[in-house]
Amino acid sequence: MSRVIPTINTKGLTLRALRPDDFDRYAAIWAMADVVQYTGGVPWSRSRAWDSFLRNAGHWQMTGFGQWAIEAQGTKSLVGQTGFFYGVRGLGTDFDAYPEAAWVLSPDFQGRGLGRQAAQAAHDWFDRVVTGPLVCRINPDNAVSLRLAEALGYKPLRRTEEDGMPVDLMIRRSPP
Numbered sequence: 549m550s551r552v553i554p555t556i557n558t559k560g561l562t563l564r565a566l567r568p569d570d571f572d573r574y575a576a577i578w579a580m581a582d583v584v585q586y587t588g589g590v591p592w593s594r595s596r597a598w599d600s601f602l603r604n605a606g607h608w609q610m611t612g613f614g615q616w617a618i619e620a621q622g623t624k625s626l627v628g629q630t631g632f633f634y635g636v637r638g639l640g641t642d643f644d645a646y647p648e649a650a651w652v653l654s655p656d657f658q659g660r661g662l663g664r665q666a667a668q669a670a671h672d673w674f675d676r677v678v679t680g681p682l683v684c685r686i687n688p689d690n691a692v693s694l695r696l697a698e699a700l701g702y703k704p705l706r707r708t709e710e711d712g713m714p715v716d717l718m719i720r721r722s723p724p
Contacts, residue, residue, distance in 0.1 A: 551608045556616070556669050561662055563616035563630065563669055566605045570617055573626040574601050582655040586687035588711060607633050613647065613678050618666045620657055628653035630666045632674060632682065639685070639708060643717050647674075649684045651696065664696055671700055675723045682720045687713060700724070 553565035566574070575597035577583055584591055592600070607614035615631030630651040637644060649671070653663040674682065684702055686693045694716070701724030705717040 551612050553608050553614070553616070554673065556673060558665050558669050560621055560660075560665055561627075561669075562619045562621065563666060564619060565608075566601065566615075566617045566626075566629075570626045571598070571601055574629075577626070577628065577652065577654050580655060583652060586690040586693070588713070604629065604631075604633070611647075613674065615650065616666075616670060618653065618662070620662060627657045628663070628666065630663075630670045632670070632678075637685075637710070639710070639717060642705060642719075643683050643685075646681045646683045646719070647678070649682050649700075649702075649720075651693070658692075663692075664699065667696060667700060671723070681722070684718050684720075685710070685715045686718065688716050 556563040575592070575594045578592040578597045578600070581591055604615045611634065613632045615629045615633060617626045618628040618630055619625065620627045628651070632647040632649050635644070635648045649667070651663055651667045653666070683705070684697055686697060688694070688707065697718050700720060702718035702720045705719045707714060707716050709715065
């Protein structure tokens, strides 16, 4: 199965396929304490980052959707990622049955509206090309991501625990 990963350009960024030369920056982002604060709290090793990097790149081939590299205009380098995937997390059929949305932005690019711009562009693409419900999971202390999820149309599904940490499961049944 061969899939083409679309490139999406917005006013301030480009969503594009991950490239092999993105890996060092990808690993550096996931090794930042600020990035993993609400997703387990432990900076990732290069090995864990590599596994995730390959999974993200390969997801497009298996499902026809996945995560994009976020490139801020003028940088020509990876500043984050956003998109969709099947997490198969064992969190219940009301969650695991749907594609999961995610967004991550390097701390040095936060506070400029780029995360929202990237996530909105990805969701607009999903709504046109794939369609259907989406889910996301967010640490209840991550106020910035919770606000973004709400702006994208996600509603609370339930709270649970994952790896000993509380997590809010949210669902977006249709575009807002």
